[in-house]
Amino acid sequence: MEQTQLSRGQFLRQLGMSSAALMSFYCLGTTMTACTSASDDPMPAPTTPPTPITPPVVTPPAANSGITGMTTGSIDFTIDLLHPDFKKLKTEGEFTYVADIIIANAKGTFVALSKVCTHQGTTIDFRPTANDFKCPNHGSEFTTDGKVQKSPATTALKVYKAESINSGNSLKISA
Template sequence: MDRKDFLTAIGMGAASVAVFNCIGCSKGSTGSPSTSAPTNVDFTLDLNASTNSALNTNGGYLYSGGIIIARTTTGTYIAVSQTCTHQTYNVIYRANNKQFYCPNHGAIFSETGVSSGIETSKPLAQYKTQLTGTNLRIYS
């Protein structure tokens, strides 16, 4: 094999690896979040459990079952679908701004999931919350 054939073979191999990696990690691949919101939701979080401790502080939030559950600065609980409706990235809760925000491309949603129109006009699905003692129920 001469030098030209060797470099061509190496170049094709590198291109194959790059294409495979790009296809393998595309937003729609298995394991990625879905842009469709969870339906028939009904689960309860024990706020005494250490895994749910973020919800014991105003402004805290966590993800569970495809939903982001947050405690507002006034202490109320809110829940919306965790995946941005523009692309399959998780939104975060910004308590001081009273909004959900997609850090990957800047989409902004109100605390009720309404889009600001930046990147998408489709809202996040909203879920009901009910606090009974230290149990927080999230349901559709």
């Protein structure tokens, strides 16, 4: 009897396997890279999502705070002088702070200035008797229109517009 040497493929075809089954068999017997192409990359490189743009933080006053408008950024707000927190401002010599602003009743005239001492940033106080502002840290003094009257500060305070409105029951502060 004549013996014929069969190739691996011929042998498997004689067993009745389709070409697709043969391909699967072939792939299982070899490395996976033999059955894939570059376009079938199972692990594409991760993409980095774009960094979101964060807007500046502008915090509106809380409801029922006696303040409406913006107290940071573009300063423009109104204080209710009938509100329990602010009605004292109707009295000469009284003062309060709203955000980074000190507001005082300076002998019957409302003034609003930056509360941040221009020397090293300490919060200043209003002095009713002297009718001026003083920094408790190193003693700098400022007039009610923000000018330095005593060093070590050398730069004036920023002054805001303070306008009595609503028959004197509200105070509008703006840049």
